[in-house]
Amino acid sequence: MIISTLLHDIVAAGFLTNPAVRTAIVVGALSATVSSVVGLFTVVRGQSFAGHALSDIGAAGGSGAALANISPLLGFVAMNLIGALTLEAFQPKRVRGRDLVTGVVLGAILGIAALLLYLDTTLTTSTGTTVSVLFGSLFTLPSNSLPLAIGIGSVSIFTIAWIYRPLLLSSVSPELAQVQGVRVRWISLVFLLALAAAVSLSALLTGAILSTALLIGPPTIATRRTHSIRSALVLSIAIGIGVTLAGILLSYDSVAWTSQGVGWPVSFCIVALLTLVFFLVPRRTHTVGEHLTKDEPRSAPTPPSSSALVSK
Amino acid sequence: MFAPYAIATWEAATIIAIISGLVGFFVVLRQSTFVAHALPTGAFAGAGAAALVGVSSLIGLGVFSLLSAFLMTALRRRSTKDTATALAMVFLLGLGALFLSQSGAYASSVYGLLFGQLLGVSRSEIPIIAAVAVIIVVVTLAIYRPLLRSSILPELTGAQAISEPVLETVFLILVAAVTAVALPIVGALLVFSLLTAPPAAARALTSRPHLATVLSSVIALGIVWISIALGFTTNLPVGFFVGSFGALVFVASRFIGPTRLRPARLLARHTRLDRTPT
Secondary structure (H helix, E strand, C coil): CHHHHHHHHHCCCCCCCCHHHHHHHHHHHHHHHHHHHHHHHHHHCCCHHHHHHHHHHHHHHHHHHHHHCCCHHHHHHHHHHHHHHHHHHHCCCCCCCHHHHHHHHHHHHHHHHHHHHHHHHHHCCCCCHHHHHHHCCHHHCCHHHHHHHHHHHHHHHHHHHHCHHHHHHHHHCHHHHHHCCCCHHHHHHHHHHHHHHHHHHHHHHHCHHHHHHHHHHHHHHHHHHCCCHHHHHHHHHHHHHHHHHHHHHHHHHHHHHCCCCCCCCHHHHHHHHHHHHHHHCCCCCCCCCHHHHCCCCCCCCCCHHHHHHHHC | CCCHHHHHHHHHHHHHHHHHHHHHHHHHHCCCHHHHHHHHHHHHHHHHHHHHHCCCHHHHHHHHHHHHHHHHHHHHCCCCHHHHHHHHHHHHHHHHHHHHHHCHHHHCCHHHHHHCCCCCCCHHHHHHHHHHHHHHHHHHHHCHHHHHHHHHCHHHHHHCCCCHHHHHHHHHHHHHHHHHHHHHHHCCCCHHHHHHHHHHHHHHHCCCHHHHHHHHHHHHHHHHHHHHHHHHHHCCCHHHHHHHHHHHHHHHHHHCCCCCCCHHHHHHHHHCCCCCCC
16 A cells, blocks of 8 residues: 555656657667667777767767758767767777877767757757757657667667677777787777667667766666676666666656756756766776776786686 | 957957967877866856856856866776766766756757857956966966876876876866866867867977977967857857867878878778787
């Protein structure tokens, strides 16, 4: 009895029967899963900036799609794939200067995004494109975007599954991978493409510039708790889905709490919950592949933990 | 273009170019491109907070850029530099999204805040901007040598009077200060372009640090002036021009200057990609 009234208090009326919310939940869970999996490798590879750059680059695609009147998801994916190829093409071989090249590509494409969004607001009557592309519009998602979202999500996940072993090896120790005959450059390109697909999906959920939250948040928390890549994967997905669904619920409920009936945006709810979890969950181990993401030369001796990780 | 109402824009833009060229030199040297992108993006929330509370947006931006810098420092203790930067940024951006949804008046100016606005500053704000700029220049020149040394050879800073964490914090505060001043005109998403492209180009043109610092400010000045002039004549967003010219200058600098790339060598490098170690 108490539990049911409590549930009624937590889950506001119409939450599970509202079709817009249902679409939001499915897309939310899907993109949280994809982001958590791809994000774990992003964190281990120390590519947070590339991950964020790709999601910002997607904003140009989202605004272009609004201009051409096609599905924003298609725009995000197309632009992100172009972005990933551009980033990989200009990437210098040495680690030093990599961020700089990423930054210059990002700057150029953000400039184009500025132009497209400007045209969106001047040529069409829609004024909300800037906000919906950059900060997300989960509850206004048309339900026919679902098959496309599921397709893109599966492609991303299956790509990671396909290159799982060489990807893991080349993420933890590029030199070792090279010696073992892994084509590191090729793996890195395929990974960037999977990353592009993943950030496109979460751009629907939290908007282009906030999709980094789901990409980096859950994996960072997970790698603070566990050493093994498998449990980090499971934990990361669990945190990602949990935070996303709780965020959607919180955003839906908040409409009733605020005075003017404008709820808190989904992106804010998800990010706030992630931050909360980050500070509440204490650190237990060293981060997976920490020696790679710290500012040390790549030739530093590999600690035993990561070689144990690979040989498992 | 040079009407009385536009004078503030030209004055502010000139100041912004000089300080971003100066501080940007260290952004590139310390490989902090992501930080330079994340700080302004996080500071964007400050304008929203200022609108909600009803104070000048310059104050909001200043407070939130500093907040952004301190949050990054705090998070770095709990994770790697890269992820700390990302997390601090998304947290503040999330707040920005909240402020944005709660204050209707703010929504119309979101675009301007993110991508730049020609008339982003008013005449009365110029003295504040100038004062902040003077402080930035004085502080940067005061710690120029130790900062240069720690950026080039971080291992040696143990022997210095100022420790590396202190230097890094001062550096973050400098970037935050440039952010707060530059954001209204250049836009949150493109401040970093001004902080990285001109100094990177300058470094490709000369290996002498002092000359590179000056050159970096000169290039930034060129980019900003041309962008503003084009902004006034075409009515297109300033951020578009700053981003595009930044990339152009960077690419151009790779083909001239002492460390230039030669097309033949470039081609050879790209055809050998799969066989050469990364």
